Amino acid sequence: MELERGIFTHFVLITIFSACVYCSDCVWNKDKDFPQYPPLILDSSFEFVLPVEEDGNRVVRVAAGETVTLACPGDEIENLHQVEAEARCLENGLLAIENSEWDMASLGCGDDVKEVIFRDQGACGAGNIGILHEIGFEILSAEKFKKVLRVCFDPSLETTLYTEHLIHGANIAAKDIDSSRPSFKSSTGFFSVSMSTVYSQSSQLELMIKLLGDEDLAHQIINTHKQFYFAKGHMSPDADFVLMANQDATYYYINALPQWQAFNNGNWKVGGGAFLAHGWSYSSS
DNA sequence: ACCACAGGTCGGTCTAACAG
DNA sequence: CTGTTAGACCGACCTGTGGT
Numbered sequence: 080m081e082l083e084r085g086i087f088t089h090f091v092l093i094t095i096f097s098a099c100v101y102c103s104d105c106v107w108n109k110d111k112d113f114p115q116y117p118p119l120i121l122d123s124s125f126e127f128v129l130p131v132e133e134d135g136n137r138v139v140r141v142a143a144g145e146t147v148t149l150a151c152p153g154d155e156i157e158n159l160h161q162v163e164a165e166a167r168c169l170e171n172g173l174l175a176i177e178n179s180e181w182d183m184a185s186l187g188c189g190d191d192v193k194e195v196i197f198r199d200q201g202a203c204g205a206g207n208i209g210i211l212h213e214i215g216f217e218i219l220s221a222e223k224f225k226k227v228l229r230v231c232f233d234p235s236l237e238t239t240l241y242t243e244h245l246i247h248g249a250n251i252a253a254k255d256i257d258s259s260r261p262s263f264k265s266s267t268g269f270f271s272v273s274m275s276t277v278y279s280q281s282s283q284l285e286l287m288i289k290l291l292g293d294e295d296l297a298h299q300i301i302n303t304h305k306q307f308y309f310a311k312g313h314m315s316p317d318a319d320f321v322l323m324a325n326q327d328a329t330y331y332y333i334n335a336l337p338q339w340q341a342f343n344n345g346n347w348k349v350g351g352g353a354f355l356a357h358g359w360s361y362s363s364s
Numbered sequence: 365a366c367c368a369c370a371g372g373t374c375g376g377t378c379t380a381a382c383a384g
Numbered sequence: 385c386t387g388t389t390a391g392a393c394c395g396a397c398c399t400g401t402g403g404t
Contacts, residue, residue, distance in 0.1 A: 256370090265391065280373075310372060317371085 105168035107183045109137035109253065114187025118149040118156055119216060119324060125223060129321045130253035137253040141168040149174075149186055152216045153193025158185050163220045192216065194328040196266055197224045203231035204240040214328050227328045228315040237270050239333055242314040247321055255323040263311055265332050274332040280308045312338025 107113060109130045120128040120139070128147060130137040141147055149156060150163040159176065166174040166181070173180040200211040209231040216225045228244035265274050277283075280301065287297035301308050314334050320326045 267391090278373095308373095313371095 103143045103170050105141040105143070105172050105174065105183075107139045109139055109255075112183050113139075114184050116151075116154075116188040116190055116192070118151045118186060118188050119192055119218075119225070119322075121148040121150065121218065121221075121225065123147075125218075125221065125225065127225075127247075127322065127325075129247055129250040131250055132252040143168050143170045148218065148220065150216065150218055150220075151188035151192055152195070152218070154188045154190050156186055157189050163218065165220070191327065192324045194227065194324070196331070196333075197226070198268075200229075204233065208235065209233045209240045212333065214331060214334070216324075227320070227325045228334065230314075230331075230333050232269065232333050234269075239314060239336055242334055244315040244319060246319050250321045251319075254321040255326065263330050263332055263335065269333055278309065278311055278337070283308055307339065309337035309339065311335035 120141070122128050122141075123146060128139060128141060130139045132138075144167065146165055146167045148163060149166050152162065155162050156164055158181070164176045164186075166176045166186075169175050169180065171180075173182055174186065175181075194214055194216055197213040197215060197217075198210075200213055203209040203211045210233075212230045212232055213224065213226045213228070214230065215227040218225050228242055230242050231240040232238070233240055263274070284297060284301040287301050288294050291297050291300075299307075311332070312335055313329055314336060315329050317326045317329050320329065
């Protein structure tokens with residue numbers, strides 16, 4: 080089907096333009112030409128190929144002749160039945176994978192790509208009390224790990240000291256927006272308590288009563304209606320990332336610290352979000 | 365005043381791992 | 385084998401902001 084569609088698309092383009100003047104690069108509209116579960120696209124420098132905003136459209140470009148890696152870590156490219164593929168952009172706007180030609184819409188993963196934690200990447204923090212962990216994607220064909228963010232975690236206090244991530248300011252206007260959000264993941268080996276339990280308002284209230292020995296005072300400090308409770312404050316925030324896959328990779332408890340919800344849903348939300356800088360961001364506790 | 369949106373919580377369900 | 389528990393996932397809901 081894909082090959083046929085490719086030939087058909089090529090035929091139509093040739094028919095319309097007679098020569099393929101306007102289709103020397105592979106250009107896709109992120110909202111129209113992409114599959115529901117897009118693969119990661121990495122260029123020859125092992126960098127994410129990201130959308131840019133052009134005239135109100137979110138556009139992804141790969142130059143004609145350029146080879147990129149398509150990857151569905153944790154799943155596979157549905158029509159190819161393989162996790163990764165090397166694809167070369169043809170002048171007809173299609174992608175050549177081995178001996179066949181494909182359009183981008185046919186190269187989706189079976190499900191959302193799945194990030195992993197690449198653990199114990201050295202010591203960090205003052206006095207080297209922390210251990211670095213990287214959250215990102217395993218790219219098997221390159222035998223490399225594509226880092227999305229880095230976490231310096233103190234295993235003795237079971238808390239995060241700082242995180243680092245790269246902000247792609249030139250692409251942030253074209254980022255993926257989806258109001259549905261994944262749940263926070265604990266992963267194994269980081270915490271000796273249930274993080275979902277300790278972050279619950281009921282256990283925060285319980286702890287405050289225990290610490291203060293005064294139920295009324297505890298209710299003043301932990302108060303749902305006034306947003307007086309500790310939420311999971313992202314260190315490397317969802318909103319700093321362009322791709323949905325990278326946004327979802329921030330939903331780990333090791334990338335969060337307790338933050339007053341009044342601040343989280345107030346000052347932070349108003350001030351945060353639209354970063355236009357480009358560079359590494361460093362969030363410390 | 366009303367509504368859409370974004371960043372949150374919470375509880376239910378499913379599944380896999382593990383202990384008895 | 386069975387019961388328990390933790391983690392993952394999902395939908396319903398809450399709140400403040402900003403646009404109409």
